[in-house]
Amino acid sequence: MIVARIRKTYAGGRESAPFSLDVEFTTSAGITVLFGPSGAGKTLTLDSIAGFVRPDEGRILLNDVLLFDAQSGVDLKPQRRNCGYVFQNYALFPHMTLRENLAFAAERLPRLERHRRLAEILDKFRLADVAGRRPHEVSGGQKQRCSIARALIASPRVLLLDEPARGLDAPLRAELYDIVRQVHSDFHVPVLLVTHSLEECFALGHSMMILCDGRIVQTGAPAEVCNRPANLQIAQLLGMFNLLPVEVRALDPSRNTSVLRFADFDIAGPYVPGHLKGDRVHVAVAPRQLRAVPRTGKPAANQVALPLMRTVERPEAVRLEFDREVAVEMPRAEFDLNRQVRDWLVEFPPDAVRVL
Numbered sequence: 001m002i003v004a005r006i007r008k009t010y011a012g013g014r015e016s017a018p019f020s021l022d023v024e025f026t027t028s029a030g031i032t033v034l035f036g037p038s039g040a041g042k043t044l045t046l047d048s049i050a051g052f053v054r055p056d057e058g059r060i061l062l063n064d065v066l067l068f069d070a071q072s073g074v075d076l077k078p079q080r081r082n083c084g085y086v087f088q089n090y091a092l093f094p095h096m097t098l099r100e101n102l103a104f105a106a107e108r109l110p111r112l113e114r115h116r117r118l119a120e121i122l123d124k125f126r127l128a129d130v131a132g133r134r135p136h137e138v139s140g141g142q143k144q145r146c147s148i149a150r151a152l153i154a155s156p157r158v159l160l161l162d163e164p165a166r167g168l169d170a171p172l173r174a175e176l177y178d179i180v181r182q183v184h185s186d187f188h189v190p191v192l193l194v195t196h197s198l199e200e201c202f203a204l205g206h207s208m209m210i211l212c213d214g215r216i217v218q219t220g221a222p223a224e225v226c227n228r229p230a231n232l233q234i235a236q237l238l239g240m241f242n243l244l245p246v247e248v249r250a251l252d253p254s255r256n257t258s259v260l261r262f263a264d265f266d267i268a269g270p271y272v273p274g275h276l277k278g279d280r281v282h283v284a285v286a287p288r289q290l291r292a293v294p295r296t297g298k299p300a301a302n303q304v305a306l307p308l309m310r311t312v313e314r315p316e317a318v319r320l321e322f323d324r325e326v327a328v329e330m331p332r333a334e335f336d337l338n339r340q341v342r343d344w345l346v347e348f349p350p351d352a353v354r355v356l
Helices: 042-050 098-105 111-124 140-152 170-187 198-204 222-227 232-238 332-337
Strands: 002-010 019-026 031-035 057-062 065-069 083-086 158-162 191-195 207-212 215-220 242-252 257-262 265-270 280-285 291-294 303-305 308-313 317-322 326-331 344-347
Touching (some): 002 042, 019 215, 031 170, 042 083, 083 140, 140 170, 170 191, 170 198, 191 198, 198 222, 207 222, 215 232, 232 242, 257 280, 265 303, 291 326, 317 332
Parallel strands (some): 031 207, 083 158, 158 191
Antiparallel strands (some): 002 019, 242 257, 242 280, 257 265, 303 344, 317 326
């Protein structure tokens, strides 16, 4: 478990903007995902834990071992922190074979233990058949497996993964996800994983921290965070919602309802605490939660008439993109039955409407 408070500031220059990392968090014993856009401070957080960057202020504990404390001057060297680190570019030594890369990471182990451990991990990560090859002679997936194996061979207290699926195609990503899950199960090591992929958050994460502009803005289980973003900024970061500007037309706290005006239509929604009639807010609703139906008459309750701008074909669904930046995901079989329809109504289920 990691308990960290990290503050690090970089002053701006002629060709660089200032940046400040200010985070405080506690990870669980499972797989914790640090999610956010590029430049949010994710890798800087990992580097601070691993000891490659010295924070200006703060304190870092790993399984109750003090790694860093600015106030008392404690700052363990990276090799004493016992953190397994998998870098974005694998960072394998190009002049060494895969076996030599692993042996180098295990050099502190007693000789007999080193040989046993090396044979065991080559077998576990299915690298025995290519152990004599150099990194440029193996596939991307094999390099990734070797990088993770090297990080684990000395039995680290924590495994730090910096965008491990970057550059991998879909089959290799799926293989990597299986490896990470197996690592957590077999080695019983907590994992802190950096990504900007929601797919990885759901595939691997037990818990999730969203980082934006050097600050943690929301934490929780991936499904909880994605289903209930705390504010408009987080919903924008997640990139999985229609974010629609609406006007509050009516509020009824006794019934926990509201009426919201969008595109000249009224939509029934939940009560909006802290707002008054006439306030302008945003509605967040996922494309999969909306329903598009052929128009046969006047719109019914919570239906909005919008021109269809384009369709985007996907393997199992079709994305219908309407005017006013409204998108709806429709099962392919249903769309095929209505492919010739030109006039549509978009239906907003009241329980899917979330006001931010």
